[in-house]
Amino acid sequence: MSSHYKGLMLILDGIGDRASPLFGGLTPLEKAATPNLDRLVSAGMCGLIDPLIPGVPVATHTGTGALFGLSPRDTHRLSRGPVEAAGIGMSGYPGDIFLRGNFATLERCGDKLCVLDRRAGRIREGVDELVEAVKEIPLDQGVTATIAPATEHRIALRLSGPGLSATISDTDPGGWVEGQNMLLSSHPLISDDKASVRTADLLNLCVREIFLRLHDHPINQRRVAEGIPPATGIITRGAGMALNLESFINHLGLSSAVITGERTVAGLGQLLNCSVITDLRFTGSTDTDLAAKVLAARDALESHDFVFLHIKAPDIYSHDHDPQGKRAVLEQIDQALGPLLDQELVIGVTGDHSTDCNTGRHCGEPVPTLLYAPNGRRDSVKTFGESGCARGGLGRIPSHSFLYSLLDNMGYLHQYQPADWKFFKPRM
Ligand SMILES: [Zn+2]
Known part of the structure; x- marks a missing residue:
């Protein structure tokens, strides 16, 4: 049995939502048929994560920065300008x-x-x-x-x-x-x-x-x-x-890659010394090539300890007030994940924030999240959705802590050291 696993975090932009009248009060994720994600939930545990401050909506660069391992202090301080600039070099x-x-x-x-x-x-x-x-x-x-x-x-x-x-x-x-x-x-x-x-x-x-x-x-x-x-x-x-930023992943001496077609996420990856893997087929929109992204993630796992796979489409459907489109793309993503699920990996599935299809805006509700690890803990939840996650074994935790849990399940989190404090300090 390996003492270390590689890690994959699937970031579904704007995955969380509110009740949709079109779905009888279910959210697009609850309405979607997601057998692969349900299988991961059944073999792992789920919960809800807060990107920064519970109840406060955030932008993509803030929610993703927390998941990428920025300290809470740097996540608070991060502005969009430097991120976008980094994205174009x-x-x-x-x-x-x-x-x-x-x-x-x-x-x-x-x-x-x-x-x-x-x-x-x-x-x-x-x-x-x-x-x-x-x-x-x-x-x-x-x-x-x-x-x-x-x-x-x-x-x-x-x-x-x-x-x-x-x-x-x-x-x-x-x-x-x-x-x-x-x-x-x-x-x-x-x-x-x-x-x-x-x-x-x-x-x-x-x-x-x-x-x-x-x-x-x-x-x-x-x-x-x-x-x-x-x-x-x-x-x-x-x-x-311009800030000198360090991610907790770098702090642990691990290598990471991000697969994305979205320039803000690419810019964050550049700022945090991730390998940024883009391709003309990764459009950062609803027409992105999901199969190509999944294969790129599988390849990147060969040469990196941790891979982020970012998919923008759920957020775009929410901004467009299109719960049907969001449900459909979540089902397509679920189907596309197959090639990643036959490997011994620690897998996290989450989002940078929730986005409400009713208002078309980011909202402050916490993000449905799952964590699967070989020999990891399980809870009793069997389907992936907001209400199930509210009953899950991860509970309701900050986005930063979700990354720490993944790294711990991968076998890389040391016993707490004072030098780590800057990453854990909850406030400015
Ligand atoms: Zn958005």
């Missing part, structure tokens, strides 16, 4: 600020700027030429802005220089009410903090300069002539400082 120095954003259609409204289209018509063509015009912008006080393209209309922006702060607000007005589509000025989130005031001012300067450079750019003149929205500026959100 944009690096920086400690103290740099990263933001994510879009090319957008901006126009003058008096002395302000209005947002006419938050995605500039989902621009794809000509993006490289537009980025060329704004890729490096010297700002005041030794600070430089750097822009890099992400997928389609998306961009990443880095502010480099001394004395910056990430506690600044977004310039993206978000989903707006008609007539309230002004580009927002970034402002400090800590009003008397000089670094925040300075950084917000520099970002506003940067946004203005980009508008001046792009407004009459030949690519935009052509788009206007063709009657499609020009990309005359950018909107930004999710400012965060």
Whole structure:
């Protein structure tokens, strides 16, 4: 009998849900026929996990960060900007600020700027030429802005220089009410903090300069002539400082890989020194190739101690208010898992957060979760779903603790050491 097992964590984005009237009050997971997952539950134990704070909805990067082994402190501090930047290979120095954003259609409204289209018509063509015009912008006080393209209309922006702060607000007005589509000025989130005031001012300067450079750019003149929205500026959100992050998996000296088609999860993997395995067939959407992902996970288990297999589709169906689609994709995922289930593995199945098909939004309910280990504990639950998990032997635990349980069942968790405290400390 091996004293160490390899580990697989299947992260089904937004797997948890609320009661669906379409299913007589069951959730999509409870309604789905999932014989493979049910078999794992019957031979293992299940429970509910809280990504960060019980009852509080979180974003993908927060929920996934906890599962990837970030300390609770770093999970609290993690912003989307640095994660997205890492996903496109944009690096920086400690103290740099990263933001994510879009090319957008901006126009003058008096002395302000209005947002006419938050995605500039989902621009794809000509993006490289537009980025060329704004890729490096010297700002005041030794600070430089750097822009890099992400997928389609998306961009990443880095502010480099001394004395910056990430506690600044977004310039993206978000989903707006008609007539309230002004580009927002970034402002400090800590009003008397000089670094925040300075950084917000520099970002506003940067946004203005980009508008001046792009407004009459030949690519935009052509788009206007063709009657499609020009990309005359950018909107930004999710400012965060570059952090030196370590995962608990690295701390234990283990290797890990993540299989994903989703750029946020890929970025997190890059930040945490996971091998990030992507493929054009892994789309990060509902048309992803599940069989190819499962085979990639099986291959990755040959050369890594721990493999994360991330599937975005359940979350997308929830955002689209489509419980039938979510039920169906959960059944497809269950069927696709076959090649992974004939191996001596410790297997966790969970999600980064719950997403409610009724509202189309992430919600704070804990995430249904199962843990199977050869010779591991069993409970009396036989089917995988929210209500069964509420009765399971894992109980209701933080996402971090779920990872620790997997690593313990794999045989890698040491007896508690003071050096481990930074990973277990529950608060900031
Ligand atoms: Zn989502």
